[in-house]
Amino acid sequence: MNNAYRIGTIIGIPIKVDISFLIVLPLFAWFFSSQAEPFGFAGTQSETMKYILSLLTAILLFASVLIHELAHSYFTLRYGGSIKEIRLHLLGGVAAMKEEVHEPLKVMTIVAAGPLSSIIMGVLLLIFNYSFNPVSVSEGNALFLIAFILGYINIFLGFFNLVPAFPMDGGRILRAFLSTRMDFVKATEKAVLVGKIFAVLMGILGLFTDFWLLLIAFYIYGNASREEQLVKSRYTRY
Ligand SMILES: [Zn+2]
Numbered sequence: 001m002n003n004a005y006r007i008g009t010i011i012g013i014p015i016k017v018d019i020s021f022l023i024v025l026p027l028f029a030w031f032f033s034s035q036a037e038p039f040g041f042a043g044t045q046s047e048t049m050k051y052i053l054s055l056l057t058a059i060l061l062f063a064s065v066l067i068h069e070l071a072h073s074y075f076t077l078r079y080g081g082s083i084k085e086i087r088l089h090l091l092g093g094v095a096a097m098k099e100e101v102h103e104p105l106k107v108m109t110i111v112a113a114g115p116l117s118s119i120i121m122g123v124l125l126l127i128f129n130y131s132f133n134p135v136s137v138s139e140g141n142a143l144f145l146i147a148f149i150l151g152y153i154n155i156f157l158g159f160f161n162l163v164p165a166f167p168m169d170g171g172r173i174l175r176a177f178l179s180t181r182m183d184f185v186k187a188t189e190k191a192v193l194v195g196k197i198f199a200v201l202m203g204i205l206g207l208f209t210d211f212w213l214l215l216i217a218f219y220i221y222g223n224a225s226r227e228e229q230l231v232k233s234r235y236t237r238y
Pocket of ligand 1 (some may be wrong): 068069073114115161169
């Protein structure tokens with residue numbers, strides 16, 4: 001867990017990259033280098049340029065994940081909570097809280113700020129791409145292509161994170177909403193149940209369509225159960 005390197009500090013929060021991040025970064029770069037336009041740079045003439053652009057896109061993708069985490073963090077600090085660190089790893093990023101905020105409305109704002117920042121970022125990038133691109137995307141220069149790729153992925157990530165299942169932000173928004181009407185453990189149980197139903201439906205769909213969907217479904221189901229146990233153990237000990 002401690003194999004992480006500190007790369008800087010933003011608004012007083014240490015930013016760390018996990019060792020797994022160093023593996024996934026070249027993997028993403030390779031992915032972008034192998035995709036045809038407008039989702040990659042396979043068509044780029046110069047081999048060196050192809051890999052430089054792909055690596056740059058991968059780095060900027062993680063920079064946008066960092067902005068997503070900073071959006072959560074900004075509102076956490078504003079509402080009196082505190083953040084230990086932001087860590088970038090294999091599956092994205094996580095802002096580790098030191099002191100949590102508990103009021104449901106504030107929690108909803110903190111959680112929603114992440115996906116909303118991704119969607120806003122994505123829309124701005126696509127607007128930049130469509131409004132200023134001198135030629136079509138396929139003939140556009142590298143900068144516009146990067147804006148298109150990042151815009152597209154950020155909008156996807158924003159909406160995917162709104163799926164009401166743990167560990168996605170949508171699961172936390174749902175729990176915060178439910179906890180305005182019932183106690184926290186009950187709200188967690190209900191949100192976990194919704195997440196599990198989602199996971200099962202996604203798993204069934206995955207069985208018939210895409211193997212990756214099945215893997216994600218297992219991941220979501222596992223996380224839902226873990227969240228429930230975590231909350232129960234924290235609340236029944238006293
Ligand atoms: Zn988030």
